[in-house]
Amino acid sequence: MTMLTSLSRRMSNDERAEAARERLLSRPFEPLFYADWQRAVFLHYEVDPVALQRDVPFPLDLRDGKAYVSLVAFTMHAMRVRFGGKLGAWLCQPIATHDFLNARTYVRCGDERGIFFLTEWLSSALCVWLGPVTFGLPYRLGRMSYRHDPESGALGGVVSAPRGPRSLRYEVELEPGAAFEVSPSGSLTEFLLEHYTAFTSRGRKRRFFRIWHQPWRQAPVRVNVVENSLIPTVWSWFESAELVSANYSPGTENVWMGWPHKIGTLDHGLRG
Numbered sequence: 001m002t003m004l005t006s007l008s009r010r011m012s013n014d015e016r017a018e019a020a021r022e023r024l025l026s027r028p029f030e031p032l033f034y035a036d037w038q039r040a041v042f043l044h045y046e047v048d049p050v051a052l053q054r055d056v057p058f059p060l061d062l063r064d065g066k067a068y069v070s071l072v073a074f075t076m077h078a079m080r081v082r083f084g085g086k087l088g089a090w091l092c093q094p095i096a097t098h099d100f101l102n103a104r105t106y107v108r109c110g111d112e113r114g115i116f117f118l119t120e121w122l123s124s125a126l127c128v129w130l131g132p133v134t135f136g137l138p139y140r141l142g143r144m145s146y147r148h149d150p151e152s153g154a155l156g157g158v159v160s161a162p163r164g165p166r167s168l169r170y171e172v173e174l175e176p177g178a179a180f181e182v183s184p185s186g187s188l189t190e191f192l193l194e195h196y197t198a199f200t201s202r203g204r205k206r207r208f209f210r211i212w213h214q215p216w217r218q219a220p221v222r223v224n225v226v227e228n229s230l231i232p233t234v235w236s237w238f239e240s241a242e243l244v245s246a247n248y249s250p251g252t253e254n255v256w257m258g259w260p261h262k263i264g265t266l267d268h269g270l271r272g
Contacts, residue, residue: 103119106191109199
């Protein structure tokens with residue numbers, strides 16, 4: 001571990017978020033998009049690092065020698081381009097709001113830590129076409145049915161492939177009156193939730209893009225994964241993955257999402 005990375009581990013959540021904001025804005029014309037990420041369920045799995053590394057083109061960011069994959073189910077709402085005002089928002093309407101299931105892991109590139117998307121299911125067929133050619137994102141079309149509504153006592157979801165019986169089905173129990181708080185600095189929860197750089201790989205092209213948002217306000221939850229036959233259809237090593245924790249967040253508003261950049265333009269320094 002480099003000294004710079006060691007220092008970044010000791011940053012508070014607010015300091016890490018502010019550093020991410022300044023880093024994103026250090027490039028011209030950033031950000032590209034704004035959006036709200038609503039009602040997010042995080043399922044965190046410990047996986048075999050050797051098997052995982054074979055399928056990840058970046059060095060894994062291990063935590064105490066352990067590798068993790070997180071499944072993140074949420075709704076992206078009101079995505080709009082930064083430029084163009086009402087016209088820009090109108091142009092984004094066909095892709096502005098849709099459901100996601102991200103399967104992501106944690107990697108390093110130089111001194112920068114971030115996430116790498118293994119695969120992503122989403123409910124917008126148009127985005128499934130746009131994401132790979134623009135950002136190199138591994139999008140797949142999925143059928144989503146989210147009940148992320150703890151106020152009514154309903155918290156769970158189903159994500160299925162467009163054809164066939166394979167699906168992810170989960171039920172979540174949130175403690176009544178649970179307080180949504182920022183993850184403690186230096187905790188495993190912070191490591192799993194708070195990242196502001198995303199790395200992608202498609203063919204021979206490797207890219208990154210940066211994001212910024214306020215630190216996630218979340219609460220730990222109990223989860224019952226009724227079925228998880230979906231992820232192993234893409235990654236066979238996931239059959240032996242062990243669910244270690246889960247979180248629920250009401251979401252975060254006004255997320256900034258940056259332009260895609262070539263990895264060769266990644267600058268180095270203190271990263272969070």
